[in-house]
Amino acid sequence: MIRLTVDGRPLLAEDGETILQVASRHHIDIPSLCYLKDVHKTGACRLCVVEVEGSKNLVASCIAPVTEGMVVRTSTQRVRKARKVLFELMLSDHPNDCLHCERNQSCEFQKAGEILNVRSARFEGRRSRALVDDTSPSVVRDTSKCILCRRCVTVCNEVQGVGALNAQHRGFTTEIGPGGDLLLGSAVCAFCGQCTTVCPVDALHEADSTAAVWKALADPEKVVAVQTAPAVRAALGEEFGMEPGTLVTGRMAEALRRLGFDYVFDTNFTADLTILEEGTELLARIVSLFRSKGAVSDERLARLGMPERLPEPVLPMVTSCSPGWIKYVEHFHAPLLGHLSTCKSPHMMLGALTKSWFAQKAGIDPKKLFVVSIMPCTAKKFEITRPEMENDGFRNVDAVLTTRELGRMVREAGLGFPTLPEGRFDSPMGVSTGAADVFGVTGGVMEAALRTVHELVTGRPLPFERLHVAPIQGFERIKSATVKFAEVKPEWDFLEGVEVGIAVTHGLAGARVLMDQIAEGKSPYLFIEVMGCPGGCISGGGQPRLTTDEVRRKRLEAIYREDEGKPMRKSHENPDIQRLYAEFLGAPNGHRSHELLHTHYTERRRT
Amino acid sequence: MGTAAACASLTETPDQRRDLLLTVIEDYHRDRSNLIQVLHMAQAIYGHLPEDVLCTVAREMALPFSEVSGVVSFYSYFTTRPRGRHTVQVCLGTACYVRGGKKVLDALRDILAIDVGQTTADQAFSLEVKRCIGACGLAPAVAIDGTVYRRVAPGKLKAILGKYE
Numbered sequence: 001m002i003r004l005t006v007d008g009r010p011l012l013a014e015d016g017e018t019i020l021q022v023a024s025r026h027h028i029d030i031p032s033l034c035y036l037k038d039v040h041k042t043g044a045c046r047l048c049v050v051e052v053e054g055s056k057n058l059v060a061s062c063i064a065p066v067t068e069g070m071v072v073r074t075s076t077q078r079v080r081k082a083r084k085v086l087f088e089l090m091l092s093d094h095p096n097d098c099l100h101c102e103r104n105q106s107c108e109f110q111k112a113g114e115i116l117n118v119r120s121a122r123f124e125g126r127r128s129r130a131l132v133d134d135t136s137p138s139v140v141r142d143t144s145k146c147i148l149c150r151r152c153v154t155v156c157n158e159v160q161g162v163g164a165l166n167a168q169h170r171g172f173t174t175e176i177g178p179g180g181d182l183l184l185g186s187a188v189c190a191f192c193g194q195c196t197t198v199c200p201v202d203a204l205h206e207a208d209s210t211a212a213v214w215k216a217l218a219d220p221e222k223v224v225a226v227q228t229a230p231a232v233r234a235a236l237g238e239e240f241g242m243e244p245g246t247l248v249t250g251r252m253a254e255a256l257r258r259l260g261f262d263y264v265f266d267t268n269f270t271a272d273l274t275i276l277e278e279g280t281e282l283l284a285r286i287v288s289l290f291r292s293k294g295a296v297s298d299e300r301l302a303r304l305g306m307p308e309r310l311p312e313p314v315l316p317m318v319t320s321c322s323p324g325w326i327k328y329v330e331h332f333h334a335p336l337l338g339h340l341s342t343c344k345s346p347h348m349m350l351g352a353l354t355k356s357w358f359a360q361k362a363g364i365d366p367k368k369l370f371v372v373s374i375m376p377c378t379a380k381k382f383e384i385t386r387p388e389m390e391n392d393g394f395r396n397v398d399a400v401l402t403t404r405e406l407g408r409m410v411r412e413a414g415l416g417f418p419t420l421p422e423g424r425f426d427s428p429m430g431v432s433t434g435a436a437d438v439f440g441v442t443g444g445v446m447e448a449a450l451r452t453v454h455e456l457v458t459g460r461p462l463p464f465e466r467l468h469v470a471p472i473q474g475f476e477r478i479k480s481a482t483v484k485f486a487e488v489k490p491e492w493d494f495l496e497g498v499e500v501g502i503a504v505t506h507g508l509a510g511a512r513v514l515m516d517q518i519a520e521g522k523s524p525y526l527f528i529e530v531m532g533c534p535g536g537c538i539s540g541g542g543q544p545r546l547t548t549d550e551v552r553r554k555r556l557e558a559i560y561r562e563d564e565g566k567p568m569r570k571s572h573e574n575p576d577i578q579r580l581y582a583e584f585l586g587a588p589n590g591h592r593s594h595e596l597l598h599t600h601y602t603e604r605r606r607t
Numbered sequence: 608m609g610t611a612a613a614c615a616s617l618t619e620t621p622d623q624r625r626d627l628l629l630t631v632i633e634d635y636h637r638d639r640s641n642l643i644q645v646l647h648m649a650q651a652i653y654g655h656l657p658e659d660v661l662c663t664v665a666r667e668m669a670l671p672f673s674e675v676s677g678v679v680s681f682y683s684y685f686t687t688r689p690r691g692r693h694t695v696q697v698c699l700g701t702a703c704y705v706r707g708g709k710k711v712l713d714a715l716r717d718i719l720a721i722d723v724g725q726t727t728a729d730q731a732f733s734l735e736v737k738r739c740i741g742a743c744g745l746a747p748a749v750a751i752d753g754t755v756y757r758r759v760a761p762g763k764l765k766a767i768l769g770k771y772e
């Protein structure tokens with residue numbers, strides 16, 4: 001315990017706490033700007049300065065640890081003046097176009113000015129280089145707005161381990177960028193958008209698709225279908241000031257209908273479908289392994305309902321529903337592309353089915369269909385532009401909106417979101433099981449897959465409390481477990497006693513560790529789940545700002561509540577999925593599935 | 608450039624230069640804390656640090672390109688463009704500065720149409736500034752390829768540069 005005095009109040013603090021932490025715990029608000037709880041503290045902006053007795057200079061409270069007997073004053077005349085001068089200096093190199101800036105009223109720089117009660121801009125100065133880099137389909141950089149807090153650098157290098165952004169040059173010409181003559185579109189950026197969620201200003205944001213979607217909605221020739229990812233419903237409310245972790249599934253569906261979408265589908269439906277496709281693919285690879293050892297005969301193969309052409313037994317198999325993760329592997333671990341599941345991500349599957357199965361059923365010319373995905377993700381904006389995401393000459397998905405962009409459209413339309421009644425999703429791609437909900441959190445795809453695979457092989461439900469695989473839940477960087485097949489169905493007898501090693505990671509830095517293991521031939525796993533964003537899609541690059549650990553936890557709890565509230569909790573129980581296979585697809589991993597629901601990958605430059 | 612001279616015979620062909628760079632990186636154990644030393648050597652081998660050299664350094668040392676490029680662009684010692692055939696150094700030491708060194712520099716910027724640290728498009732001249740080159744008595748001073756010109760007036764610059772092509 002450390003005893004100190006802040007603004008005349010005696011306070012107790014833990015060893016290692018900073019002045020800012022202690023003060024804020026006691027409701028003494030010290031302004032800050034570059035500091036970001038749980039993520040980043042470098043003392044770059046110095047807006048958080050305070051007076052410390054015995055210290056000649058003002059002290060940046062976000063990095064200064066408390067010491068025994070310290071006497072701190074957080075709001076003296078000197079402190080207030082210094083903060084104002086610092087703010088005004090930053091302002092002298094900032095375009096003050098707040099009125100038409102995307103961050104108007106959600107800008108931390110703006111907010112700091114308001115808190116500091118700044119009423120003048122006394123310094124006029126040279127402006128640093130202004131560059132709008134919109135070369136990537138996902139993330140736009142506007143260097144003129146950058147205040148050099150370097151949060152993005154920390155996130156991109158340390159949390160994601162990508163390193164697409166770093167400080168270039170020095171002094172006045174300092175700029176955060178990919179380096180050399182590179183722009184983001186040609187850099188090794190995964191397009192995960194994590195940098196956009198921490199940027200305090202409008203220097204990093206998603207590429208806008210609201211204009212394109214409004215246009216499609218206004219076009220009488222177009223039939224516009226929309227779908228929503230599992231993680232959106234656990235966060236969208238925050239865009240309207242609701243508590244993090246508020247589930248807004250029904251209100252979201254209603255809002256979409258009122259915005260004018262003709263069909264409101266749920267990506268959860270194809271999350272269930274993904275489990276059947278990916279679960280089958282995993283089993284097929286495992287069977288293929290046993291067959292290569294001579295343990296599975298032709299006749300047995302037929303009885304197992306396995307695809308006729310077995311895939312190569314490339315194991316561990318790694319999930320493929322996170323397009324930021326995919327782009328990252330393509331850059332950094334290209335020799336291991338064969339380990340990726342060939343499944344498209346769920347929203348791509350839904351797009352492909354909308355323009356085939358649904359178009360046929362509803363008698364709509366697929367030419368007229370415009371599919372919009374509401375995603376917690378910026379990488380999905382890139383994913384829809386991949387050349388392979390097309391069937392019969394139709395793009396699978398036409399536009400992706402982030403959760404934040406949907407928030408903007410709902411506000412623009414004046415829908416009074418919190419008061420909306422509960423709407424419903426449309427049939428036939430609106431029903432989903434709890435297994436689909438957990439796709440939104442780290443460990444969820446793995447858990448959902450195990451719920452189905454285990455039951456397929458043993459005929460009994462996954463032997464875990466409430467179907468949750470506890471060791472792979474939560475926010476530990478790399479989580480692993482073993483699931484043992486016991487008392488399997490007779491046709492699966494060659495799997496009796498087999499232990500399936502599984503691993504789960506979220507955020508790309510952890511993924512590198514698991515991939516390096518595979519490259520060295522030391523991976524003890526058969527199945528690995530990777531989500532590109534820390535915590536999984538609930539804190540994706542397109543989710544409401546800011547995502548602290550506490551917000552992440554609340555969204556995660558919401559997702560598990562949604563799962564447990566569903567009458568059906570396992571993907572293979574979804575009756576509409578069963579109908580889809582019976583009417584249209586045939587069997588999982590069958591010919592039509594391969595055409596519409598599976599894909600392939602591309603090697604990309606490493607630097 | 609002592610190192611450059613020492614390894615000149617080893618760096619005649621692109622393959623030789625590349626091999627030497629890889630050896631250097633190996634000698635420094637691919638350790639990121641040696642990045643600056645590796646870049647020094649790389650510049651000695653290549654004369655400058657073009658993007659593909661930075662890519663090699665980044666890849667071989669398992670560092671992001673943006674980080675390597677960030678370090679290179681931070682230090683004015685490193686240059687990403689090939690140097691000109693002639694190096695023009697303007698002294699901005701105290702004596703030269705007060706006696707018009709700044710005006711000489713501005714004039715050179717105009718004549719060569721480049722900034723400090725840059726090289727003319729025809730690769731003839733690179734422009735640098737120096738701190739005191741030991742000619743204070745006859746300031747302002749300019750050195751071209753080591754030859755010192757004293758009491759340089761902006762008006763004389765064209766004639767001086769004309770001697771070099």
Ligand code: SF4
Pocket residue numbers: 094095096097098099101102103104105107108109110145201202203
């Ligand atoms: S980034 Fe913030 S301060 Fe800058 S123009 Fe936008 S709203 Fe205003």
Ligand code: SF4
Pocket residue numbers: 139155156160162163164165188189190191192193194195196
């Ligand atoms: S989108 Fe992701 S990978 Fe790209 S710069 Fe931002 S944090 Fe880095």
Ligand code: SF4
Pocket residue numbers: 145146147148149150151152153176198199200201203204
């Ligand atoms: S781009 Fe944003 S997060 Fe990155 S340094 Fe600039 S202001 Fe900070």
Ligand code: FES
Pocket residue numbers: 031032033034035042043044045046047048049060061062063
């Ligand atoms: S908030 Fe402390 S230095 Fe920026």
Ligand code: FES
Pocket residue numbers: 698699700701702703704738739740741742743746747748
């Ligand atoms: S100051 Fe220029 S030569 Fe000494």
